[in-house]
Amino acid sequence: MNESDAHIDDLIREHYESRRPRPGRLAALEEMLVGPAVANKTRRTLFAGSKHTTVLLAACVTLSAAAGALLALAGVYGFGGFKSTTEREPAADIIAVQFYAEWCEPSQVVTRRVDALQEASADKSVLFIRLDLTDDTRREQAQLLMASLGCGHIWDTQCGRTGELLLVDGHARRPITTLNQDNDAEQMIVALTQALAHAAIP
Secondary structure, three states, X not given: OOHHHHHHHHHHHHHHHHOXXXXXXXXXXXXXXXXXXXXXXXXXXXXXXXXXXXXXXXXXXXXXXXXXXXXXXXXXXXXXHOOOOOOOOOOOOEEEEEEEOOOOHHHHHHHHHHHHHHHHOOOOOEEEEEEXXXXXXHHHHHHHHHHHOOOHHHHHHHOOOOOEEEEEEOOOOOEEEEEOOOOOHHHHHHHHHHHHHHHHOO
């Protein structure tokens, strides 16, 4: 090997080692790009000081750039231990949906009990939603919210009744039980506890 080839080989080694994000990951990605046989042969030839090192240097740079691009994509799509930006966050075990209207007296009673229920279950996986059905504008907004939560079918069957608290399985989006002014605060707490146990069953 002449002095020029030795210098080029040193550059290849430096490039190859410095561009590796984590031990073994770049090599694995290179094998994905060109196959293990070609990648291994390329690396063996590089470090053996082949007379074709100039051509192989370009190949190494290309492989490293492509592997770097894949690593960048991995950071977005969750490859190799990165968290995916499209990964869904865990859903609440229970969605407590209150159907409320200013002109509905039972709604006022239920509201006070729901407020107490919310305080009592602050450490539970429960999402409390108060749907205001006072007028057409707010009713339309409430319908859109339910549809966005994947509960449009529940809206359709609830038929706009006010003064009710509906406990919904947050995973299956199925109603579990309905509470109203006839249920005192203690009964609501018991019902929520039972609903949480129900939702926890796969």
